[in-house]
Amino acid sequence: MSRNQQKHTLQEDLMLRRLAITLLAPFFIVVAAPAHAAPPTTTTTTQQGVIETFVDLVPTCEGGGPLYTITTTTNRIEHETVFEDGRVHATFTDTGTFSAVPLSDPSLPSYTGKVTIWGGFNQSMKNVNGTFTFNVRGTGSDGSTFSNHIVEHFNERPNGTVQEFFRCH
Template sequence: MKISRWAALPVVLALGSVIAVAGPASAASPNGQTVTSTQNVHGVFWEKQATNPCTGDTFNGGKGIQFTGNLVNHITFFTNSDEVWMTFTETGAILGIDDGNGVTYSGHATAWGNFNMNERNANNAFTLTIKATGSDGSTVFAHDTAVWVMNADGTVTVNFDKFNMTCG
């Protein structure tokens, strides 16, 4: 389970596509209209870049970790303003067989992120929590929290990324 903020890239791209689609629609909107869009995705997909952070091994014959869960993307913006709020939550079950040692890992993963911007400031936050147990009793726990805040003149006033991982 390779943990990185790049795992959130598909979500950011999805939010960008919502903005691109909503942009032309908002041009015809009356001044000050609030535009909101929510996307719900349910199902099974493969996190192909995932590797076991404790062993470095790939999962499921190189296919990655199987994720079964839900994703909700939400965006709100105003047609006569630079203000925008975006958030996503993704949560579900994970399952993978370590290609190096044959241990089957199962557990849960949750990712959450947001982005807010207006004329006075902007901020972005991201969290990721993964808990998995192997068929041999081994465990993997990982948690990442990242935040940045920028004021109106472009000065970044908060910027940190705290990552914790335990292999047991």
């Protein structure tokens, strides 16, 4: 793997970790709360038209590239089940559209397309694991197209070791 690919993989890994922490923070708070003698509690939260704007690279597996102002408009659904013994199962899905406009070089193409992000999290008294997927397809103002699929998985074992998997294609 080239140094550029390693750098990009690290950038995407950090981006996915930031996203995972942001989206799963409410689940961790629930896990830290004291257990109650009650049956599992399941909640579902649905949001439509969630708009988020941020500066980042247009996703590629090769890495690098100019910065873009990216705006996503998605529908979000979150499911969470918390058990009396502290186990947690949670998932979320964001799906919608995006636009990406070059931050500092107007000669570069702008992009529009579709994006879907999914995450799943499980915690028991022995293990913690999570899987995240990121899918995006875009078309540039110059007629170019791109497609990117990222999968990341982590598993923390009872002895504290962590197994991680990351793939971009």
